[in-house]
Amino acid sequence: MNRHDFLRLAASFGFGSLISPFSAFTPKKKVQNVIVIGAGVSGLYLAKKLLESGCEVTVLEAKNRLGGRVFQNDTFHDSPIDLGAQWVHGKNIAYRLAKKHDLRLYEDHKNDLLKVPFKQEMLSDLPPVAYDFIRRVQQQSKSLEDVSVYDFAKKYNDGADFLHLLENLMTDAATSAQKFSVREISKMTSKLRTTDFQFDNATMFGFVSQVLGEAVRPHIRFSTEARAIDYNDKTVRVHTVGGQIFTADKVAVTVPITVLKTGALVFSPALPTEQAQAIQNIGMDKGLKLFLKFSERFFEQGIFNGKNAGYFIDPTKRNDRSGKGMLASLVMGKHAEAYYQDSEKALERYLAELDGYFGGKASQHFEGMLAQDWGHEPFINGVYSYTMPGWQNARTVARQPLNNKVFFAGEAMNTRHNYGNVHGAMESAAATLKEI
Numbered sequence: 001m002n003r004h005d006f007l008r009l010a011a012s013f014g015f016g017s018l019i020s021p022f023s024a025f026t027p028k029k030k031v032q033n034v035i036v037i038g039a040g041v042s043g044l045y046l047a048k049k050l051l052e053s054g055c056e057v058t059v060l061e062a063k064n065r066l067g068g069r070v071f072q073n074d075t076f077h078d079s080p081i082d083l084g085a086q087w088v089h090g091k092n093i094a095y096r097l098a099k100k101h102d103l104r105l106y107e108d109h110k111n112d113l114l115k116v117p118f119k120q121e122m123l124s125d126l127p128p129v130a131y132d133f134i135r136r137v138q139q140q141s142k143s144l145e146d147v148s149v150y151d152f153a154k155k156y157n158d159g160a161d162f163l164h165l166l167e168n169l170m171t172d173a174a175t176s177a178q179k180f181s182v183r184e185i186s187k188m189t190s191k192l193r194t195t196d197f198q199f200d201n202a203t204m205f206g207f208v209s210q211v212l213g214e215a216v217r218p219h220i221r222f223s224t225e226a227r228a229i230d231y232n233d234k235t236v237r238v239h240t241v242g243g244q245i246f247t248a249d250k251v252a253v254t255v256p257i258t259v260l261k262t263g264a265l266v267f268s269p270a271l272p273t274e275q276a277q278a279i280q281n282i283g284m285d286k287g288l289k290l291f292l293k294f295s296e297r298f299f300e301q302g303i304f305n306g307k308n309a310g311y312f313i314d315p316t317k318r319n320d321r322s323g324k325g326m327l328a329s330l331v332m333g334k335h336a337e338a339y340y341q342d343s344e345k346a347l348e349r350y351l352a353e354l355d356g357y358f359g360g361k362a363s364q365h366f367e368g369m370l371a372q373d374w375g376h377e378p379f380i381n382g383v384y385s386y387t388m389p390g391w392q393n394a395r396t397v398a399r400q401p402l403n404n405k406v407f408f409a410g411e412a413m414n415t416r417h418n419y420g421n422v423h424g425a426m427e428s429a430a431a432t433l434k435e436i
Contacts, residue, residue, distance in 0.1 A: 040068020090194035141186030171310030278397035286375025297325035
């Protein structure tokens with residue numbers, strides 16, 4: 001199975017390549033100081049560009065580290081592994097920034113071809129029914145009622161095998177087929193395919209820490225959780241959980257959409273009703289990034305359309321000399337629910353399934369499991385955003401500035417369908433920078 005030919009078109013809806021080459025904007029008029037709430041990718045990118053334009057910048061970060069959903073583990077494998085975003089999807093703003101700083105990238109085709117179990121067979125490609133479904137969506141794109149992918153699919157094919165395949169195809173969309181907009185699919189499938197790039201001698205977290213974090217770090221207040229934003233007066237006041245008050249000309253909110261949805265950040269005056277409703281209707285589900293480590297690499301190809309995870313792919317780099325094997329998955333939807341119910345039994349199911357595909361070698365060579373549970377990570381509480389049925393304009397409404405004082409950025413505020421990834425977070429920050 002070729003992930004570029006299908007998953008980039010049909011499942012990885014947040015990984016589109018249709019972007020514009022944002023340049024280094026400067027604020028349209030002199031702004032003396034700006035508070036950026038959140039030191040994830042979007043907040044760091046925005047803060048860096050504001051500093052370069054001469055602004056005074058203070059970044060308030062609730063966690064004790066930078067990076068947000070970009071982080072790494074240094075001990076599980078012989079070399080660091082990314083616990084969040086890992087690949088650069090296409091020659092986009094993140095790719096160009098990496099090249100500008102002489103970070104080596106290479107085209108990663110290791111997982112282009114995967115084995116696909118379907119109806120008691122092991123296929124080397126997706127079954128024709130999957131491609132037929134996507135063609136049907138594309139053909140009806142102009143007349144589609146904006147229902148869920150699941151509801152649309154059931155009218156086309158309600159077979160259990162097909163619906164299970166559909167759920168797994170939605171893995172990289174970070175939700176289930178019952179929650180994702182079918183009209184969004186019709187737009188995303190028209191995008192060009194992208195090439196996945198890996199960093200040669202770095203991680204995504206290393207890239208973010210070096211290229212964005214080094215300049216911004218002196219301006220970050222770690223372990224400082226913003227609680228309220230008062231934009232009634234000429235200057236904006238940000239109140240923290242610890243009782244501190246920070247003031248600025250402008251405030252940029254770059255926190256995950258879950259923080260806004262739960263009301264953990266209070267606005268005074270309150271958000272306009274339409275904007276508050278739009279925020280509630282940008283989806284973001286719980287889930288985890290899973291790693292299984294083995295004493296040797298006993299597999300030539302990974303697996304797509306698993307029983308207990310959408311896929312098992314090889315996340316290692318081309319220069320990995322450990323001699324060990326590793327399989328990774330983004331565990332979402334019903335698979336995540338099963339993991340949360342009992343993680344030990346979930347591991348047993350993963351190994352039993354892989355044993356069936358690889359002649360018992362998974363259990364024989366198993367060394368350990370690492371699960372980064374983004375769904376329960378403090379101040380994040382989810383994987384990344386997705387588009388709900390009937391709410392394709394939610395991001396446009398949700399990111400509207402408040403009285404030209406409070407602005408919004410982040411992957412969930414990307415209005416170009418590039419949500420759910422690093423370059424989308426940077427794009428959103430660049431757009432907000434232009435507004436400021």
